[in-house]
Amino acid sequence: MRKILLIAITVLSALNLTAMEIPVPENHYLFTKFEFERTAPFLRNPVKGEGIIVMSGKDRFLFNQIKPVEIKIIMNQGSVSYQKGDAKPIVMSGMPDDMDNGNIAVLFSGDTERINEFFNIEYKKENGKDYFLLKPLSDNKQFRTVDSIDIISSKDKIEIIKLNYKNRSVLKYVFKDTVTGIMPDEKYFN
Amino acid sequence: MKNTLIKYFLLFLIISASVLILIFSISGIEIDSSIYSLLPSDYNLKRTVKLTSHSSVSDKVLLYISADSREIMDSAIDEVNSFISEYKFLEDYLPDGDDIADIRSYLQDNSLVLYPYELMEAPFSRESIRERLDAKFDYLLSSPFEDLSESFFSDPLNLSLDILKMQFKASNLFSMYKGGVVSEDYTAYLRVFSSGFYPEEYGKSAELEKIDKKLKEINPSYSAFIFSSHLYFLESSQTIQKEIFVIFFVSILLTLFIFIYFFRRLSLLIYSIMPILAGISITFLAVRIFYGRFGAIAIAFGATSAGICIDYSIHYISKLNLYTTLTELRKKIGLSMFMGYVTTLISFMILPFSGINSLIEIAVFGVAVLTLSFIFSWFVLQAFIKPENVNYEIKVINFTGLYKSRFHRLAFSVMALLIIISVVFSVFLKLESNPFGLDMAHNELDKKASLIMENFGESTDNVFIAFYGNTPDHAIESSIKATVLLYNENEDLLFLNPAIFLASDSIIKRRIEYIKTAFNYNYFKEAISKSEFTEDSFYPFEEKYNSAVSGEYNITHKPSYLADELKKSIVEYDDKFYYMIHIGSREKAAGIEDVLKKGGIDYIAVDILKDSAYGLLEFEKRALFLVVFSLLIISFLLFFINKKFIYAFTSVLPAVSGVSSAIAAAVLTNTPINIMHITAFILIVGIGVDYGIFVSNVISNNGNVAEINRTIQSILSSALTTVAGFGVLAFSSSRAVHSLGISMLIGIMTAFLTAYIILPYVIGNKKS
Numbered sequence: 009m010r011k012i013l014l015i016a017i018t019v020l021s022a023l024n025l026t027a028m029e030i031p032v033p034e035n036h037y038l039f040t041k042f043e044f045e046r047t048a049p050f051l052r053n054p055v056k057g058e059g060i061i062v063m064s065g066k067d068r069f070l071f072n073q074i075k076p077v078e079i080k081i082i083m084n085q086g087s088v089s090y091q092k093g094d095a096k097p098i099v100m101s102g103m104p105d106d107m108d109n110g111n112i113a114v115l116f117s118g119d120t121e122r123i124n125e126f127f128n129i130e131y132k133k134e135n136g137k138d139y140f141l142l143k144p145l146s147d148n149k150q151f152r153t154v155d156s157i158d159i160i161s162s163k164d165k166i167e168i169i170k171l172n173y174k175n176r177s178v179l180k181y182v183f184k185d186t187v188t189g190i191m192p193d194e195k196y197f198n
Numbered sequence: 199m200k201n202t203l204i205k206y207f208l209l210f211l212i213i214s215a216s217v218l219i220l221i222f223s224i225s226g227i228e229i230d231s232s233i234y235s236l237l238p239s240d241y242n243l244k245r246t247v248k249l250t251s252h253s254s255v256s257d258k259v260l261l262y263i264s265a266d267s268r269e270i271m272d273s274a275i276d277e278v279n280s281f282i283s284e285y286k287f288l289e290d291y292l293p294d295g296d297d298i299a300d301i302r303s304y305l306q307d308n309s310l311v312l313y314p315y316e317l318m319e320a321p322f323s324r325e326s327i328r329e330r331l332d333a334k335f336d337y338l339l340s341s342p343f344e345d346l347s348e349s350f351f352s353d354p355l356n357l358s359l360d361i362l363k364m365q366f367k368a369s370n371l372f373s374m375y376k377g378g379v380v381s382e383d384y385t386a387y388l389r390v391f392s393s394g395f396y397p398e399e400y401g402k403s404a405e406l407e408k409i410d411k412k413l414k415e416i417n418p419s420y421s422a423f424i425f426s427s428h429l430y431f432l433e434s435s436q437t438i439q440k441e442i443f444v445i446f447f448v449s450i451l452l453t454l455f456i457f458i459y460f461f462r463r464l465s466l467l468i469y470s471i472m473p474i475l476a477g478i479s480i481t482f483l484a485v486r487i488f489y490g491r492f493g494a495i496a497i498a499f500g501a502t503s504a505g506i507c508i509d510y511s512i513h514y515i516s517k518l519n520l521y522t523t524l525t526e527l528r529k530k531i532g533l534s535m536f537m538g539y540v541t542t543l544i545s546f547m548i549l550p551f552s553g554i555n556s557l558i559e560i561a562v563f564g565v566a567v568l569t570l571s572f573i574f575s576w577f578v579l580q581a582f583i584k585p586e587n588v589n590y591e592i593k594v595i596n597f598t599g600l601y602k603s604r605f606h607r608l609a610f611s612v613m614a615l616l617i618i619i620s621v622v623f624s625v626f627l628k629l630e631s632n633p634f635g636l637d638m639a640h641n642e643l644d645k646k647a648s649l650i651m652e653n654f655g656e657s658t659d660n661v662f663i664a665f666y667g668n669t670p671d672h673a674i675e676s677s678i679k680a681t682v683l684l685y686n687e688n689e690d691l692l693f694l695n696p697a698i699f700l701a702s703d704s705i706i707k708r709r710i711e712y713i714k715t716a717f718n719y720n721y722f723k724e725a726i727s728k729s730e731f732t733e734d735s736f737y738p739f740e741e742k743y744n745s746a747v748s749g750e751y752n753i754t755h756k757p758s759y760l761a762d763e764l765k766k767s768i769v770e771y772d773d774k775f776y777y778m779i780h781i782g783s784r785e786k787a788a789g790i791e792d793v794l795k796k797g798g799i800d801y802i803a804v805d806i807l808k809d810s811a812y813g814l815l816e817f818e819k820r821a822l823f824l825v826v827f828s829l830l831i832i833s834f835l836l837f838f839i840n841k842k843f844i845y846a847f848t849s850v851l852p853a854v855s856g857v858s859s860a861i862a863a864a865v866l867t868n869t870p871i872n873i874m875h876i877t878a879f880i881l882i883v884g885i886g887v888d889y890g891i892f893v894s895n896v897i898s899n900n901g902n903v904a905e906i907n908r909t910i911q912s913i914l915s916s917a918l919t920t921v922a923g924f925g926v927l928a929f930s931s932s933r934a935v936h937s938l939g940i941s942m943l944i945g946i947m948t949a950f951l952t953a954y955i956i957l958p959y960v961i962g963n964k965k966s
Contacts, residue, residue, distance in 0.1 A: 050735035077339040153347050
């Protein structure tokens with residue numbers, strides 16, 4: 009689960025990028041829809057799905073995959089919960105704890121210096137778009153199965169995040185209808 | 199003049215040397231204040247004490263925080279955990295994120311041989327394989343960021359999740375939060391540490407006490423404390439050590455005050471304490487040399503033995519100016535003094551038959567101090583001051599006045615009635631079956647235990663099920679058989695068993711044999727071809743299957759967390775290995791035993807309360823019998839020496855009345871009789887018989903008024919000094935020591951009153 013959150017936070021923090029820094033959404037407010045596709049040598053057919061991501065402040069975010077299976081990963085004031093469908097949520101270790109270990113909340117916090125402890129970040133600008141290539145550092149246990157992470161954005165809006173795994177599987181997120189700087193509806197965290 | 203100076207110099211030398219030896223000896227003795235030393239040493243109990251005190255639970259330390267709101271709780275946890283992190287010897291007991299990831303990978307990698315086919319539903323039917331593969335795909339869809347390492351592909355049938363679910367059933371799950379667990383409303387937090395040392399290591403336990411004190415001072419907006427069995431042991435040890443010093447000084451001061459009141463001369467006082475100091479100091483020296491470590495109860499006894507030993511000085515000095523020569527004095531009271539010494543010795547020598555360490559130590563201490571004090575009193579004190587060179591008067595109270603007055607009959611009747619009532623009440627005595635009834639009350643610690651239980655719902659009964667075998671593997675195998683049995687009979691009785699994750703080689707071999715016959719490779723390939731996974735997705739699993747079938751399977755590295763937990767849970771005792779599983783609830787343990795008895799599994803229930811109760815009761819019955827037996831031996835001895843029944847009867851009567859009054863007091867206060875009460879009874883017998891011998895002797899030998907007064911006065915001063923020495927123990931917070939003190943207080947005073955009021959009436963009437 010820690011891995012899940014780490015990567016989730018990578019995705020989240022990538023939604024507001026500027027230059028070499030992994031950006032943070034304005035006021036830490038964000039709402040976006042996504043569609044994803046996973047392709048892998050071990051899958052006969054790609055797996056597709058969709059969902060939303062919501063952030064409201066530094067210590068509240070929601071990753072809600074709606075299809076193909078509904079899951080919610082919610083971080084709320086230090087605790088992280090995972091819920092599948094209507095099942096009872098499973099609460100896990102608190103984020104600030106892990107922040108001390110420098111993984112999950114690092115990306116979420118937008119602390120570039122700490123993020124650089126885990127990733128080597130390459131950046132280029134091309135045709136008006138920002139291209140980021142994150143490569144996990146060799147001693148990084150959390151991302152040991154990840155080969156690289158590609159992030160493409162235009163100004164302050166993320167368009168694509170692509171996770172490339174060492175086993176040649178790819179998980180690609182395409183974002184749309186992204187809104188930053190405006191506090192999302194509280195209903196997402198109730 | 200020269201002789202007087204030499205005498206004073208020698209006296210000074212003896213007393214100074216005794217004090218120095220005493221200080222040197224006490225400083226080098228390690229004190230054992232565990233109440234286990236007070237329990238009968240039958241095999242079962244010894245084993246229980248060893249297993250319990252060295253189990254994986256006994257070094258646990260709990261950190262508890264309570265706060266009014268979640269916000270305060272969050273900052274409290276961060277603040278306290280930051281403070282605790284400075285203490286490196288406290289290691290997290292619960293697995294952290296890395297440990298859990300490690301365990302998860304291990305289970306997935308080895309799921310094929312770790313899955314307990316012997317107890318769970320067979321996963322290899324055509325339908326089951328298909329369902330499990332579908333569930334695997336569903337799992338992939340539900341975990342978008344799952345670590346798709348080789349471990350994931352080693353477990354196509356999700357067998358590892360079933361193993362985890364089975365163990366989850368056995369535990370009460372709380373939300374893992376910031377290194378610990380938190381209550382649903384976030385107002386209580388608990389974190390578990392391993393300290394790496396056991397409760398008897400008092401020096402290290404003192405560090406835990408310091409941490410607990412500092413926690414109280416960190417922040418008033420929340421409350422935090424440390425809780426562990428170490429603190430119980432430490433509190434008992436510290437309390438009794440403080441009390442020993444206080445008891446020692448108070449008893450010495452009281453003894454000296456009583457002495458000065460009756461004898462009024464400082465020089466007599468100094469002469470009198472010389473045999474006591476010499477006796478006690480040499481005894482402590484011997485303890486330091488030959489033992490090194492001694493029980494606190496015996497040390498406490500040692501601190502108060504001044505009250506018994508001073509009797510020899512008192513009896514001697516009381517009669518000094520009644521006779522003209524030492525020879526004449528020794529003729530008159532020598533036999534009585536010697537018989538008094540012998541009968542007291544007999545009562546101590548009964549104690550080792552109990553087999554209880556503390557009582558053996560008290561016996562060793564008592565015999566040594568008494569004998570040395572008697573020798574110093576007879577050969578040194580009597581050389582220093584003799585009738586020939588005494589020219590002083592001591593305060594003499596007219597005790598015989600009562601015998602001539604009409605109140606004697608009334609006093610006799612009242613006293614006789616009280617004795618009879620005491621004897622009747624004694625019949626209703628109850629015996630103590632709870633060994634913790636001997637310890638002090640730990641009110642603060644018990645409150646903390648209740649708070650933890652209230653918020654986290656866990657009972658803190660110190661109960662284990664221990665599976666045993668000639669090797670650790672045998673013991674572990676028994677535990678797995680037990681888990682199988684409980685799973686089939688009553689899942690609610692399942693316990694957390696790390697051995698399920700660490701099956702022995704023999705169990706794995708059996709499972710591989712099962713897999714060879716039960717697993718249908720074709721079904722598996724067929725199910726994959728119809729699933730969303732490609733044909734070679736689960737190549738790592740297929741490799742493991744092939745190596746298992748060809749006899750080359752090797753378990754991948756075992757997670758260090760599980761291996762450590764298992765190792766700590768195995769205790770060796772008497773050439774057997776015991777795998778200790780903490781159950782924590784007597785009710786659940788009883789339910790588990792009901793199931794295990796049907797299964798022919800090698801196990802024992804380890805419950806110190808239950809295991810000591812039977813032995814304790816048996817011992818107490820035996821010890822009470824020994825008290826009565828010692829009275830009979832003493833009576834017989836006295837009859838044998840004096841050839842008069844009445845003499846034997848009156849000599850033991852004060853002891854009988856003393857013991858029965860002490861028992862009656864316990865019955866009236868609804869206090870069960872414990873080992874220390876019985877120790878007091880034995881001492882009352884020895885001392886009470888002294889009083890009986892002295893009074894019977896002087897009256898039946900037609901002693902004059904002065905001799906009778908001096909005799910009564912000497913036994914009164916003896917009684918008061920004994921009470922001064924032991925009575926202060928009645929104020930101890932240790933229930934064991936308190937029992938000794940209060941019984942001695944009541945018993946000795948009753949023995950004296952019996953000797954003073956009853957005996958002269960009986961002997962006098964008999965003569966007339």
